[in-house]
Amino acid sequence: MKIQTIPIKPSSSAAGSKPGIFMFEVTGQPDPNNEVVQRARELLRESSVSSAVVEAFEQSVGDGRSESRK
């Protein structure tokens, strides 16, 4: 699994200017141990969101834990 932010440079921007629009891309198989996945999990835990939010997240990153709890 690869998670990356791809800066897109506006076509009209001057040479050397900073890109300011970013594409967020996830490629490959879900990986619950990816660094970004781990950080997202921490954020969700720390922010005390509902279990539905956590479950949707875990399913998307391919962690079987949410399924086994059912």
Next chain:
Amino acid sequence: MSMNNYNKIVVTIHGIRTTGVWQKEITPALASHGLIPYHINYGYFWATLFFLRPFRESQIEAIRRELINLRKDTGASRISIIAHSFGTFIAMEALRRDNGELKYDRVVLTGSILPRNFDWRTLFDRELVTAIFNVRATSDWVVSLAAFLSGSGGGRNGSGATAGRFSRAAHWLTGLNAGDSGRRKFDFVGARLLDEEIEGHHSIAHDRVRFGKWARFISYPRLPDDILRMLKRKLDALRLVAAKVLRAPADVIRINYFSLHRGVLKMVPGAFDNMTYVPEFELEIDLGQGSTGKAFTSGEPFFVVKDEAAWSGDQLPSSELHKLHPDVSWILSFPIKCPKRQIVVGVINYDCLGSVPDAFRDPESVDAQAVILALKPITLKLVEPCLEAAFLGEYLPEVSI
């Protein structure tokens, strides 16, 4: 006069040997969804006339001219169609023969006598029609007869071969190129060609229960009241989730839904939460432009931040940028795909008034990526079912009768 809002004109066209009683019956359903009905009544058209090419052709041409005049008189860039039987043939032949003056938005076909190999691909590629909903009936012998008279009946052996000869002779006499797509599926398969099969005969689809569904299908991207109510509840819930994850006050986080309307992305009326700045409701974003336009065309989430006083990213034209709330500091855009059809139907935007939260100060950081990754699944999970139902003209399970 120019039609610059979500009001749509819906042209209804009846078939032969009828004056289209259903056209009068469908009017309340169309009106209740803010649609403007325009009923074409070309009188009781005898079957004999239908089989004679000159009469058939002159009827198609007369209605093509009427549709062009309607479009010019109203300023509508596209018109929607609900047609039955010969009406389906008239509507699509008129479009196919036109030189670009006619464009259809959403089209409902019932008892369709179009050939099953009708060239939808060209019409979709040229953006001459937005979406089609073909309602077929299992026992529609009328459309089978139309196919037979167009030379596609019979077989190779025995009585089938004789029938085939009759069919080809009938085609030679009538010059008809019709088919039985009101009974069997079109050959073309695509995300914008929807199909429904029901039990019954040629006119079975004309009941009042279905009229509501067709009106919902045509009024898209405007959302019916029940779906809008449901979507607003979900947007409110998502806004609160975003505030928690970003550790930002909930009253500065905002959320909205943009969809394609007449070639540009516009905020769907009522589909927002915590937004009160009126100029934003009139934003028109071209495809591929800004965070919203890029998310729609690429199918990937996009993110843009305000750097000091100016937007550093791919900017909207100043006419549109001026409509944006001056305090917006970042925008995160999630494209919404219909899972079954895998096409992007719109974009959910989160944004924030005031300072940029810590996580978003460096858009390429792990923290920024983690926030986007955390918000994406719940966003899609909550809104996709609402928007898929709206695209299809369906009712949500919670509100079906």
